[in-house]
Structures are given as C-alpha cells and as structure tokens.
Amino acid sequence: MDWYPLYNSLRIALISTVIIFFAGIAAAYYVARLPRVLKGVLDVLFTLPLVLPPTVVGYLLLRVLGPKRAVGAWALTHFNLKLTMVWWSAIFATTVVIFPLMYRTARGAFESFDETLADAGRTLGRSNTWIFWRVRMPCCKQGILAGTVLAFARALGEYGATSMVAGYTPGRTATISTTVYQLWRTNDDALAFKWVVVNLAISAVVLLAVNLLEKRERGVRKAWH
C-alpha cells in the first residue's frame, strides 16, 4: 500500500491549520472591535465558505489562481510558480474552507472573555500585547484549542475544493479523500475500503480530542465562578 496520500493529507491539513490558527484568531479579535455595520459585513464574508458548496469555493479559487487568471498569471511570470494542480494548491482550498471554523470558535471564546480582566491589565500598566498573550489567550485557551482541532479535522476531510484546485495525480497531489474517490471509480474496492478505515480512525481520534477539550473547559469554567 502506497502511503503517500496519508502523508500528503496530513501535511496539507497541518500547514493549513497553522495558517488558519493565526488568521482566524486575528480576524476574530479585530472584527469584534469594528463598528457594527462593518462587523456585520465581514462576519458574513468570513462565514460564507462554511455554507458554500466546496465546489463553488474551488471554482472561485480557480478563477483567481488559474495560470491565465490575475494572481496565477502573476506568480507564473514573476516566480515561475504554478499555483494550481500541485500538492500545495490544496493548501489554498483547505485554508479557505476551514477558516470559518477557526474564526467562529475563536470569536465565541473571545466574546465570553471577561473584559474587566483586560481593563485590570491595562490599569496595572501592562501592554495590550502582554494582555493578549498572557491573559486573553490563556483564558480562552480551551475554546481556541477546540476550534483548532475541529479545523484540522475538517482540513483532513476536505475533498471538493481540493479536487478542483489540485486535481488527482498519484504520488503528487493525491490525498486520502481524492484517493478513495479514485479507487472507487476504478473498481478497486478492497483498497478503497482500507483508506476508508484509515480515515475513520483519524477522524474518531480527532473528535475524541474535541470532546475531551470541551469537557475540560466546562470544568475549568465551573472552578472559576
């Protein structure tokens, strides 16, 4: 059995999750401080990929990143870089699809944060950066971790947008999900089933982690109040 799809899926999911961890938290933090109208508009925009069919996300990405489109052509002429149909094309697709998950959980965690703690930090002379990393993040830790794990799980299972942007090339762009589809299409039922089991195992472990984190968070909250 060729393990390349597992390796490829894991690295795409990991890299996307790292990117989205920072992007989602930053978006959640700054959107909460915007005036109401702008907040509403950005909130819709940032949540949109959650409700759009992944194929629509893939289509939109191809319109931007394709070799004859604005960004794609620019990268090709200036860096001789192809943005589609290579393994890391899937990172674009996955990042867009999992962004709302991180953004929304981080926002929820920030909204339940007691702002007087930040005020206390400020009157004690501490910088906003210190307050963010030493007070706000630790207090929202469990929620943000749960969001991260959830985003990772979704990244691992991404199929629609990925298959459109990265395609399926065995040993190059193949991920678990595209492999399963390809094997089923070519009547290799036994191998397809093996990959399904692998996928089920990973997903179960990740969801278990989410549940444990949420339980711990509830426990910690209780102890504080």
Add this chain to the structure above:
Amino acid sequence: MALIVDIEKTLGDFHLKVNFTAEREVMALLGVSGCGKSMTLGCIAGIVRPDKGHIELNGRVLFDSEKKIDLPPQKRKVGYLFQQYALFPHMTVEQNIRAGAHARPKAEREQAVREVLHAFRLEGLENNRPSQLSGGQQQRCAMARILVGQPELVLLDEPFSALDAYLKWQVELELSDILKNLSCGTLFVTHNRDEVYRLCDTVCVLNRGKSDPKETVKELFRAPATMGAALISGCKNVSAAEVKQGETLFCKDWNVTLKTALHVPENIAYVGVRAHYFTTEGTENAIPCTVERVVENPFSTVVMLQTTGAGRLRWELDKAVWETLSGTEKLTLYVRPEDVMPLTE
C-alpha cells in the same frame, strides 16, 4: 497630591457631569446604583473616554478634550480595584502580583513582591489560584497587585459588594487599616452611607449623573446640602418647603412650620429631618401627628406617623422608649432647630 476632575459624558439618555478636586485623602463617591459612579472611575482610570473635560493628577494632565490629551491607562499610574477584583484566574497569587510589579525597576521587583506578599498576609498562599482563595484573601491579593506598582491614586469600586455579609465586616476592618497606611489618595465608590462614614474623610454625592460639591463626611451627615445628599445619607423624612421668614420654614407635606438653626440657602426647596432625631418633649418645633403603623426591628422600633398634611413621618427609636408610649394614638413630636436640615433641589 491633587486630583482634579471636571468631565462630561453622554451615553444614551444618561448624562454624566462630575466636578471635584481631591487632596491626599480618602474621598467617597456616594450615590445609588446607576448614578454614574463606576463610569466616573472608568474615566479617571482611562478605561472610559469622557466626551469633554479635564482630568489632572499631581500636575500631570491625564485627559483634556481641548488639548486633545488622553493618556492610555498604562501611563496614568491609577490603581483600580474592580468590584469582582478581576484577578487573572489562570495565574497564581504570586503571578498575579508579579503582573502588577512590572512598573518597578527590575532590580526592585523581587523584593517588592516579597514585601507586599508579607504586608497583605498572603505568605503561604503564593501558589494558590484566585478560585482557591476566600473573598477577603482575593481582595487582599487584588490590593497587593495594585499597590506593588506604586500608583499615585487608588480607585475602589464597591469593594465589599462581592462579599457575603458575614465576611464583610472583617474585610472592611482590614481595608480600613490598609487605607490608613496608604501614601496616595483614594477614591471610594459606594452606595452605602455607613461605609462612607466609617472609612472616608470627604464625600461627593452623585445624583443622576451630577455631582454635588465635595464636603466632609461629618458635614454630610450633620447638614447635607441637597435632597439627593440627604436621602443617600439616610435621611428618611423629606418635605417640600419654603421660607416663611428668616429661619422659619413652612413644610408643605407635613403642614407645619419649623425653625432651623442651620444656614438657609436662597434656593431652598426641601426640608429634611432624620428618623432618629424626634423627641416627645420639647419647646420648639412641635409636629402634631397620629400613629399609623408600628414596625418592629430587632433592636429598635420604627413608627410611621400621619401628619396633618399629606405626608407621613418615620420615627426610629429605642424599643424600651416606645414601650413607655405604646397605646398612644395622638402624639406631638418635637425636633431641635439644629436637626432641621434645609435642602436645595
């Protein structure tokens, strides 16, 4: 030290207009909830931005709307004790105090943290989380965290509201000792007149967002200037009134004329008499009334009396004294002229 505050802020249909100066003293901001006390503290600390005005501390301008000065809270050197103390829940007692010691030079920090841990009797609790502390310990930890940074002014926002009644007294005694030893001025926000009387030197009454002139605590209880101040200082009997001549005032609600020994301001609108200050014998200021209702407290008796006017009077007296009078329906109460308080709007 001197604190000068002269600010205005509008929030919806609430208008805050506060004006006072304070020296190195414990000054109370006294008012019912929702009168703008906490908002005033927020403006001084820099957490809330006033619409316009001027705030100055020891010659440093903290806020000035005309000169466009608005120092961030970090640079104001104003300590803020929050109602629920706002200790960082994920940090230990020692880490919390360290968070406040940042303003000190590095070489002093370790020593300073040790000192406040000792001074606030937190030794042995260094590694506890705030959730493992009692209410009193939490307050001591929050005060230690503030004072280790050597602020020039300390703001206390209803410091006993988070405590159970049985804990309150002990914590109040402790805080009283802390305040006595404080080298900086203190603003104490509360709705409780007894706390003001026991803990503060001066008081500024806030009434629906507007501040009365500052006065000494003794003065507030002896002769409050406004009706709002009289009510918040615990005066139970207030009647609309007008000057009849000189020091003689006609009290409309009670349908009597009372003489006062206190200064009568030009714009007098009300008269106040405290519930404890009536007697059954006297020569001046007789008030005829009828007993309407008697309410027993554990250690005193409250008698509600109907005057010949539309208003009622509330008289609070010793249980034993009331027993000698019980059964009487018609009573004539007297009040000394120095206990008749002329009040403005």
